[in-house]
Amino acid sequence: MSGGAYKFCPQCATALQMLSAQEDGGPKARLRCAACGWTHWNNPTPVLAAVIELADRDGQLLLARNAAWTGRMFGLITGFMEAGETPEGGIAREVAEETSLQVEALKLIGVYDFQRMNQVIIAYHALARGEIRLSPELAEYKLYAPDAVRCWPAGTGYALADWLRSRGHSPQFFELPPRPAA
Numbered sequence: 001m002s003g004g005a006y007k008f009c010p011q012c013a014t015a016l017q018m019l020s021a022q023e024d025g026g027p028k029a030r031l032r033c034a035a036c037g038w039t040h041w042n043n044p045t046p047v048l049a050a051v052i053e054l055a056d057r058d059g060q061l062l063l064a065r066n067a068a069w070t071g072r073m074f075g076l077i078t079g080f081m082e083a084g085e086t087p088e089g090g091i092a093r094e095v096a097e098e099t100s101l102q103v104e105a106l107k108l109i110g111v112y113d114f115q116r117m118n119q120v121i122i123a124y125h126a127l128a129r130g131e132i133r134l135s136p137e138l139a140e141y142k143l144y145a146p147d148a149v150r151c152w153p154a155g156t157g158y159a160l161a162d163w164l165r166s167r168g169h170s171p172q173f174f175e176l177p178p179r180p181a182a
Contacts, residue, residue: 006040009033016040042118048091049078049123049156051163053146055104056129060143062099067139071177074142076123076156087122095126099141100133109163114155123159150174 006016014035020027021039031040052062063074079094081087092103105127112121134141151161151171161171 006031009036009038011038012036044113044115044118044120046081046087047078047114047117047119047121048081048087048094049076049121049159050091050095050103050126051076051109051123051160052095052099052101052126052128054101054129054143055127057143058145060145061149062101062128062132062141062143063149064098064134064138064141067137069139073152074140075152076160078121078156088124091122091124091126095128098135098138099128101128101130103128109159109166112155112158116154119155121155121159123156123163125163152176 008015012033012035014033016031016033018029019032019034020029021032030042032038054060054062062077064077065072065074077095077098079090079098081090082093085093088106091106095101095103103126107125109123109125112123113119114121132141146164146167146169149160149164151157151164151173153173153176157173161173164171
């Protein structure tokens with residue numbers, strides 16, 4: 001939830017204010033309740049991502065386009081962890097839910113910041129197989145040979161680039177279109 005999503009204290013319903021208070025690292029301004037002292041910490045949300053390598057399709061990579069995206073961008077399968085699951089269990093579940101593929105092996109690629117969305121991305125290489133059936137969340141998918149896929153200069157794009165480097169490929173990046181002014 002972004003800092004602007006909270007307007008009132010969830011404990012006492014007083015309007016929140018941007019107030020400075022002394023914290024371990026010194027004074028810090030955050031949304032706080034002047035009445036009861038509740039603080040909205042606005043910590044980043046962990047997001048899981050998978051570079052999906054298809055074991056039954058000559059090692060091709062699956063990238064998908066989210067149905068909510070307006071452009072023709074194809075990216076990694078991503079999703080949120082559920083309470084009580086491990087990151088590994090969460091990304092295996094997301095891959096199965098969104099593509100119907102079964103994950104055979106997982107290996108951590110790395111952890112990446114995505115500050116624009118206030119997220120921390122935990123990215124895995126997922127070796128998977130099976131018939132691809134997309135969930136309604138995804139509009140379409142494309143398969144790429146590792147030496148033909150192009151990366152993007154943002155969180156999951158850096159994860160893909162790191163995985164490609166680990167396999168001896170030199171990642172090629174494309175420019176993202178400018179974001180519309182808010």
